[in-house]
Amino acid sequence: MQSILQCMDCSRQYPIDQIIYNCDACGGLLDVTHDPDRLRETVSRELFDSRLGSLDAPYNSGVWRYKEMINPDVADDLIVSRPEGNTNLYNTPRLAQWAGVKKLYLKHEGENPTGSFKDRGMTGGVTQARVLGVSRVACASTGNTSASLAAYAAWAGIEGIVFFQNKQIALGKLAQAIAYGATGIQIDADFDRNLELVREVAEALDIYVLNSVNPFRLEGQKSIVIEIIQQLRWQVPDWIVCPGGNLGNSSAFGKALHELYELGLIDRLPRLAIIQAEGANPLYQSYQHGFDALRPVHAETIATAIKIGNPVSYAKAVRALRWTNGVVEQVSDQEIMDAKAMIDRQGIGCEPASACSLMGVQKLVSKGIIKPHETVVGVLTGHVLKDADAVIGYHQNTLDGIQAAYPNRLHQSTADIQSLRTILEPQPA
Ligand SMILES: *Cc1c(COP(=O)(O)O)cnc(C)c1O
Numbered sequence: 001m002q003s004i005l006q007c008m009d010c011s012r013q014y015p016i017d018q019i020i021y022n023c024d025a026c027g028g029l030l031d032v033t034h035d036p037d038r039l040r041e042t043v044s045r046e047l048f049d050s051r052l053g054s055l056d057a058p059y060n061s062g063v064w065r066y067k068e069m070i071n072p073d074v075a076d077d078l079i080v081s082r083p084e085g086n087t088n089l090y091n092t093p094r095l096a097q098w099a100g101v102k103k104l105y106l107k108h109e110g111e112n113p114t115g116s117f118k119d120r121g122m123t124g125g126v127t128q129a130r131v132l133g134v135s136r137v138a139c140a141s142t143g144n145t146s147a148s149l150a151a152y153a154a155w156a157g158i159e160g161i162v163f164f165q166n167k168q169i170a171l172g173k174l175a176q177a178i179a180y181g182a183t184g185i186q187i188d189a190d191f192d193r194n195l196e197l198v199r200e201v202a203e204a205l206d207i208y209v210l211n212s213v214n215p216f217r218l219e220g221q222k223s224i225v226i227e228i229i230q231q232l233r234w235q236v237p238d239w240i241v242c243p244g245g246n247l248g249n250s251s252a253f254g255k256a257l258h259e260l261y262e263l264g265l266i267d268r269l270p271r272l273a274i275i276q277a278e279g280a281n282p283l284y285q286s287y288q289h290g291f292d293a294l295r296p297v298h299a300e301t302i303a304t305a306i307k308i309g310n311p312v313s314y315a316k317a318v319r320a321l322r323w324t325n326g327v328v329e330q331v332s333d334q335e336i337m338d339a340k341a342m343i344d345r346q347g348i349g350c351e352p353a354s355a356c357s358l359m360g361v362q363k364l365v366s367k368g369i370i371k372p373h374e375t376v377v378g379v380l381t382g383h384v385l386k387d388a389d390a391v392i393g394y395h396q397n398t399l400d401g402i403q404a405a406y407p408n409r410l411h412q413s414t415a416d417i418q419s420l421r422t423i424l425e426p427q428p429a
């Protein structure tokens with residue numbers, strides 16, 4: 001059987017090459033579903049291990065190494081890959097100590113070609129755009145999705161269209177989208193409204209939507225957890241912790257873990273912890289009420305990548321949390337920026353939203369939910385240079401409402417040895 005599109009709520013099925021984002025019958029979100037019998041016959045730890053270090057496309061990609069679980073029937077020459085993935089999994093003992101656990105790894109998705117995990121989804125989405133033969137793709141974005149879409153559309157030779165909010169967009173992300181040649185439109189509306197607009201315009205003008213409502217993106221993002229577990233020699237950590245904004249990534253993690261378990265590639269499930277910013281916490285609020293309902297919020301946070309009040313993949317994220325006995329936590333902007341400074345100071349670096357992972361671990365340990373002896377993998381979603389303003393503002397202590405706990409002040413000197421001596425001479429203890 002070929003892979004199909006399937007409604008997560010009513011199970012209605014659609015052909016894999018139909019352009020559709022929500023179920024016609026009930027409005028539910030769609031999954032790309034692969035034939036489990038066929039998968040069971042083809043995939044194994046050995047197969048995926050045999051492709052490690054491959055120099056040839058598509059298996060040189062940390063997404064397409066797992067092609068059978070991503071998009072098995074696509075012709076190799078249609079795959080649009082930079083190639084992405086193959087990001088480092090850092091063992092970080094000093095941060096483990098800071099967070100209060102014995103073993104902490106950080107998976108750095110900022111090491112992808114355009115500096116965020118969005119590339120793993122975009123290779124899936126733009127490849128499907130090519131399979132479908134469309135010539136224009138579009139997304140609304142808080143920044144990283146547009147940077148990624150712009151790059152992958154350019155690489156594929158099709159037009160990329162990106163809708164931005166006209167304020168509070170991190171400069172690195174905006175610069176990338178323009179540089180890669182996308183058609184960029186700034187709109188006086190927040191992300192949630194821009195997403196509605198992009199879907200209306202796309203429908204009217206026959207443009208393929210590559211927001212994370214597009215299930216082929218989530219298939220690509222599954223590779224983050226598959227790769228983590230392969231890097232751990234197929235040993236399952238106790239926890240995987242990631243930031244939650246539109247909740248596409250959390251959803252993809254849940255689906256990947258569920259499938260790995262069903263296929264026997266792992267023998268137990270890690271628990272998923274999704275961390276939201278306090279000012280953009282609709283999933284956290286719903287979690288507090290037993291997932292009774294999603295109540296959209298007006299989002300405000302310095303972590304612009306997760307400044308989302310009405311997450312599209314809410315239902316899939318709830319499913320992921322149920323599959324993995326997961327938890328949701330929230331952290332303040334102050335906590336996010338201090339945790340980020342800790343990550344940056346290790347020489348690793350990440351953008352603000354990514355630091356939710358580390359801050360979330362510390363908070364969940366202090367609440368006794370994560371136990372000190374447990375093995376934790378935190379996902380760093382974006383690169384430190386994405387939001388240089390946040391870095392400089394933090395260390396100069398000019399960010400609104402944030403008092404830097406770990407500032408690294410820049411020194412000023414006149415051009416003479418005496419002045420330099422005053423700065424650099426070791427201070428008596
Ligand atoms: C997109 C993004 C997120 C949020 O991911 P969702 O899938 O929307 O929950 C977090 N961090 C960074 C850096 C991102 O680009």
Ligand SMILES: [Zn+2]
Binds near residue numbers: 008009012023024028
């Ligand atoms: Zn349905």
